[in-house]
Amino acid sequence: MKDPQQHQHQHSPEPLQERQQLYQTIAAIPHGKVASYGQLAALAGQAGAARWVGWCLRNLPKDSSLPWHRVITASGKLGFPPATESFLRQCEKLQQEGIRLKNHKVPMKVYQWQP
DNA sequence: ATGGTGACTTGGC
DNA sequence: TGCCAAGCCACCA
Numbered sequence: 036m037k038d039p040q041q042h043q044h045q046h047s048p049e050p051l052q053e054r055q056q057l058y059q060t061i062a063a064i065p066h067g068k069v070a071s072y073g074q075l076a077a078l079a080g081q082a083g084a085a086r087w088v089g090w091c092l093r094n095l096p097k098d099s100s101l102p103w104h105r106v107i108t109a110s111g112k113l114g115f116p117p118a119t120e121s122f123l124r125q126c127e128k129l130q131q132e133g134i135r136l137k138n139h140k141v142p143m144k145v146y147q148w149q150p
Numbered sequence: 151a152t153g154g155t156g157a158c159t160t161g162g163c
Numbered sequence: 164t165g166c167c168a169a170g171c172c173a174c175c176a
Contacts, residue, residue: 072158085158087172092157106157114157121157158171
């Protein structure tokens, strides 16, 4: 095709289903393990959409029981700035699962989920 | 349509 | 090890 952009009719996309796929992937992270945003995006069929994963978690329903605390950055840092309420909540939940943070970071070599 | 923002990632210094 | 610039994705003003 000469001009593919003109042929994108993209009628009703279904981001819902893609989000469900992501939720399912996050729910599969075992207790005591963590996964990175990018890793989860790829596993959910959305490679390269790490920021989208962050957005989904940000907009997670309040009543959701998803283990959001097991999702961290690829470098082992948490998604929140240190000393924030959310940061502390996540810290506690991780520690409850036996995950100890070193200098505000999770030792990925040890705790990263490897499906 | 365009530019800015964020619970990101990767590659180079 | 750590900071920065680009690249990426979805959303919003």
